[in-house]
Amino acid sequence: MNKIIPTKEALEKLSLTEKVGQLFMPAAFINDTEEEIQQLEKLISEHHVGGLCFFHSRASAATNFEGKKKIVVNESSFGTLKNLISRYQKAATYPLIISIDAEWGLAMRIENTPQYPYAITLGANTENKDLTFEVGKQIAKDCKAAGVHWNLSPVVDVNVNPNNPVIGYRSFGDDKHNVVAMATAFVKGTQSENVLTSLKHFPGHGDTATDSHLGLPVIDKSKKELLENELFPFQKLIDQGVDSVMVGHLSVPSLTTDPNLPSSINKDIITGVLRNEMGFDGVVISDALNMHAVSKNYPIKGELEWLAFNAGNDVLCFAEHIEEGIQFILKNASEAQIEKSIERIWKLKEKAIIDKVSLTELTDPSPLNRKIAEQSLTLYHGSDAEIVKFKETDFCTLTIKRFGTDQTEKDILDNIVEMEKEVKNETEILLLLTPPQIKPTNKFGFYDEEIKFINELIATKNVVLYHFGNPYALKFFSTENTTATVIAYQDFKAFQDVATEHYLGNLEAKGKLPVSLN
Template structure:
């Protein structure tokens, strides 16, 4: 890989066309065909793109958020990722800034890599910022082992809307002070390893009910309300010193004279609010420009890329029309405008791209995950005494979980019929519940029949419920009628072990649910 030349030298040495190419960060996919890989290599060498954002496959990328296409499993994902990064760096005239969304580790995008807990789980560790720092640090080590310089996280959205379809578990919670505390620790952990971060999704995606991968969410609040809540974490972290801010695709009428223009391409919001009002001088990166909240409104190739740049974005993430975008920007932007962005981008490159990287092995998340499981386990309803009393009964254990992904609906419904027979004469039930999916679409993957069955159990039996997954899924269940409900947040073995220890009375539940469920 070529060495990063100093910023002052880059500003003199690069041609204007090369500088504009540096603004672009197209998507790269680890499951691409050889033909697609070569096309990206050509794009890098011919148009001097500045960086890449890695995704698992085209089927799992932003606009396929609802999973319409089948996702291919690649057992050697991590090696593929490392080899592709080396190939793409070789194709580049100037070193590429390599990024990925690793909010809970490389596992967010790359299978068979370390997975750390979701932000909502970390948010339940209200007294343990040191553990959150360690999570950031470990994730950064994994990024370095892959050749990644920039972790596009954390999410600092304050998730105050329990019907939020896209943030939810990715947020540290609904309390702005807890969000700031956890996000600061996470950022400092990542930075301690020399990896870059990006706080997102400015100006705040927490109070929305539309998924911006699919449509444009509207946040209809006054500017005073936004400053008080949504903008609060961004301001606090900017004051602490962050590398970059990612701007989301949101309609925020109170911050602009043009409410039809999404925040990601809105000069009032990026240049006016983020740069001028909030004093942010670092790199601004757009959320993925292929997301339907913006992409479906601009049919002229290159126009969206120009609008995003002109509004104040330095890095155009997941831009799909690079050749045309370069032409649009060359035609419309001033040299001063281009140089300002290049200076900011190049300073990030100088900071993050080093030739000496001793990190080659992936981390082992097990020990840290166990510690987080112990600190986050939350007694949501009932008391420890009630659970202790329950353990003396002749209880029956019932596990509701999808053990195979290709199970048919009929097989699942048949299973419910069997379970009904099993528990017919039981009075005390230990229910171990894992929602079929982490995302809230289609009731977290539950069928209505499953929800009805679980609620029937709760209302007719003595039920102690342990929940291994996104706590927002509990809104479908009558938890107030259980003997006790305990939230374990993740279905990792470490969290299951801690839940077992808690049930046996060997551990106290120390966590605090970081969101309201009603």
């Protein structure tokens, strides 16, 4: 990899066209064909793009958010990622800054890599911010092992809408102070390993019922309300000093004279609010510009890229029309505008790109995950005393979860019928429940028959429920009628083991639910 030159030298050496190329951060994909890899190498070489954002495959990227295309499993993804980063760096005249979404570890994008708990689980650790610091630190180590400089996280959206289709479990919760505390710990942990972070999704994606991958969410709140809640974590962390802020695709009428213009391409919001009013002078990166909230409205190639840059974004993430975008910006932008952005970007590169390849091994998430499991386990309803009393009965254990991807709907519903027969004469049920999916689409993957069966159990039996997944899924169940409900948040082995220890009376449930389920 070429050595990064100092910012002052770069500003003098790079041509204006090269500087504009540095604004672009196209997507790179682990599972690309050789032909697609060579096309990206050519793009890097000819247009001097400044960085890359890695995704697993074209089928799993932002516009396929609901999984309409088959996602290929690549058992050697981590090795592929390292090789591709090395290859793309060799194609670049100036070192590329490499980014990835690793909110809960490289596992968010790369299979067979360490996975740490979701933000909502960390949010339940209200008294243990040091564990969140360690998560940020260990994820940063994995990023360095891959050759990644920039973890596009944490999410600092305050998730006040239980029906939020895209944030939810990715948020630390619905309390702004807890979000600030956890995000601060995560950022500091990441920075301790010299890896960059990015606060997202400005000006706040927590109170939406629309997925911005698919449409434009509207945040219909007054500016005063936004300053008190949605903007609060951004301001607090900006005041502490952060590397970058990612701007989401949101309609926020109270912050702009043009409510139809999404925040990601809105000068009132980026330059006006974020830069001028909130005092942020670091790098602003757009959310993926291929997302349907913006991309479908700008059919002229390069126009969207220009609008994003002109609004105040320095880095154009997942830009799809590089050549045309460069020409649009060269034609319309002032030289001073370009110089200011390239100076910000290059300072970020100087900070993060170290002239040596890290030989760090991937981290082992198990010990840390176990500690987080112990601290986050939450007694949501009932009491330990009632669980102790329940244990003395002749209870029956039922497990409801998906075992493998080859189970058909018929298999699952037939299994429910069998369970109904099994528990007909039982009075006490220990129910171990894992929602089929972490995202809320289609009722978290539950069939109506499953929801009905579980609610009938709760209504007619004494049920102690242990829930291993997104707590928002509990809104479909009458937990107030259970003997006790305990939330474990994840279905990792560490969380299952801790739940078992709690049931046996060997551990106290110390966590606090970081969101309201009403």
